[in-house]
Amino acid sequence: MGRHRKVVIASDGIDRREKGYYSTPEFVAHFLSSKCLEIAPNARRVLDPCAGKEELLPLFIKKGISTDTFDIIDHGIHGATRFEQADFLKFYASTFAEMPLFASARHSDHDIIIANPPYNCHEVDYIRRNKLWLGSVFAEVGVHNMYSMFMYALIRMAKPGCVIGLIVSDSFLSHTAHAPLREYLIKNCSVELIALCPTDLFKSQKADVRTCIVVLRKEGTQGAVEVLNRPKSEADFRNAIARQSFERLSLSEILLQSKDDANEFIIGCPSDIRLLFSCDRIGTKFKCVTGISTGNDKRFLSKVPTSDHSVPFYKNPAGRRFFCPPDAFLPNNFLEIEKKERTFMVRNKSLLMQSGVSCSSMGVAFGACRLPENATFGVNANIICDDNDAWWLLGYLNSYLVGYLVRGVMLRTNMITSGYVSRIPLISISPSAKEEIGEIAKIAYKSKMSHGHEEAIEDINSIIYDEEEISLDSQLMLEVFSREMLKRV
Ligand SMILES: C[S@@+](CC[C@H](N)C(=O)[O-])C[C@H]1O[C@@H](n2cnc3c(N)ncnc32)[C@H](O)[C@@H]1O
Known part of the structure; x- marks a missing residue:
């Protein structure tokens, strides 16, 4: 079925998505x-690109x-501003970029740069046209x-000391x-x-x-850092802002910076859970x-x-837990097919047919099912390991902790790629706890049911909480998070 282009027309006739x-x-x-x-009280010049x-801008103008x-559209509202109807990225490229179209300046002279850059617009078209x-x-x-690109351009052109206030998609976090943008930002x-x-x-403006909000200061x-975790609603957000209920944390408390990480910002993660990121990761011990x-x-x-189609193929457990039957069956001669068909790809051949755990790639909730021997798997993440590890890993991966x-x-x-799964912290856990978790997972698997394992998961949660000394507050947060997640499944 063809994808239909969604058009969202605002009351002023502008196609918001466009x-x-x-x-x-x-x-x-x-x-x-x-x-x-507050950060730049003596600001004299402000830019909104x-x-x-x-x-x-009202407060600055006042x-x-x-x-x-700047804006590509002239909305006809220009308080006391100097407005230029132009594509800001082109303006940046021609004025400030390292390899400018026509270089002239190194930094802008603004004390504050403030922006809510475009998103949800036709960036694919824009990028193709200007590639x-x-x-x-x-x-x-x-x-x-x-x-x-706006973020990078604004940081790059800002003069030292300039305050940059942005409303942006949180995907960059x-x-x-x-990762390169985060590295540039932090540097x-x-x-x-x-x-x-x-x-x-x-x-209310039909934007999902x-x-x-990010506030930075160049050099x-x-x-x-003032930090606010995601409020449930706009009303809660108003309250949080009115009460200034921000946590003040050091940068290292909100950044993942070990050799396995890529400067991910982790907002709202309690400290006892954040500490788990200093453990080894799944990928250091197992092939993922x-x-x-x-x-x-x-x-x-x-x-x-x-x-002629007898090879079990597991491609995405999605919301299923512990047990799932094969999603389909591959032709027996799939390795021959690979040689003839350009788009038929078989990666990690030597690991196919080995046992382990198959993890969900798409779907709101994260879950894992046992990958039996003599089966193949798709482009979801699969952890290859023997029974010794597979059962307890299966239990661990289905816990509230890992879901969070x-x-x-x-x-x-x-999309949860194998790269992400390989970076999940591998908690250090005693042999007896591993055995207990493994037993629970095995019983859940042997039920041959893919759903309805809440009790098993709760038992696994308790063992993990005891082993890792997870505080009651964090346990409660994990529970609320998981329930919210399940509501969205
Ligand atoms: C999310 S809106 C923000 C509007 C307003 N600043 C605000 O915060 O309510 C993004 C704006 O970027 C403009 N825009 C889109 N592409 C642009 C570009 N390449 N250069 C400059 N402005 C652009 C859109 O016309 C739109 O007005």
Whole structure:
């Protein structure tokens, strides 16, 4: 079935998806502009590179601070600003980039840069149309999203001391693709504030984006970071802002920086759980791999075993736990097919047919099922190990703790690759606890049921909490997180 392009027309006739126009709620704009001014009280010049209807600027204008703005659309609202109708990324490339189209300046003269860059717009089209120059101008961080290119450009052009206040998609906090952007950000700025916004912040404008507020200071001295975990609703967010209920944490308390990490920001993670990231990771002890992509499941897979399709194929346990039957059966001659069909790919051949644990790749909840011997697997993450480890790992991977580590800390978007699974902390756990967890997992598996294992999971949770001395507060948080997650399945 073809994908239909969604069009969201605002009351002023603008296609929001096309142009990425979403209006920042007044209380958020006020909070962000006040925070920037609190850090740079003597600011004289402010830039908003994608100003829309100047929603972020009233406080600056009221204080008589000079404001410069850009937007690809002229919304006709220009308070007292100097407005230029232009593509800001092109302006940046021609004025400030390392390899500028026509170089002229190194830094902008603004004391504050404030922005809610476009997202949800047709970045795929935009990137395709402008691929050549975007590729060279944004080589350092990659050409992934409009908002990430805006972020990089703004940090790069800001003068030392400039305060940068942004409302951006929260995917940059932990997504692998944005590792270079995070590295650039941390190298060049102090992080002053990170607040996760409630998911309903732009819902009334039909935008289903998970956003956060970030305040940075170019070449600033890193002190405590003000941090706010995601409030449940806009009302809670207003309250949190009004009461200034931010935690003050050191940067190292909110950043994953070991050799296995890529500077992921972990917001709202209790300290006893954060400490688990100093353990070894699953990938240091076990092979964590993907397998076969057929390129055309309909053509190559059979739902039932037949004489010429008899190779069990596991491709994504999704919401199933402990046990799942094969998702399909591969042709017996699949290795021959690979040689003839360009899009039929068999990775990690030597690990196929070995036993282990198969993890979900898509779906809201993270879960794992046993991968039996003599089976194959798809592009989901699979941990290859013998029975000694497989049973307890199966139990561990289905615990609330791992569900939270994967969905709440390491990854905020949907696809869980083998790279992510290999970075799950491998908690140090006593042999007797391993055995107990393994027994529970084995009984759940032998029931041949894929759902309804709440009691088993609770038993596993208790063993893990005791072993790792997880505080009652954290246990409660894990429970609430898991229940919320399950509601979304
Ligand atoms: C999320 S809206 C923010 C509007 C307003 N600043 C606010 O915070 O409410 C993003 C704005 O970026 C503009 N925009 C999209 N692509 C742009 C580009 N390449 N250069 C400058 N502005 C752009 C859109 O027209 C839209 O007004």
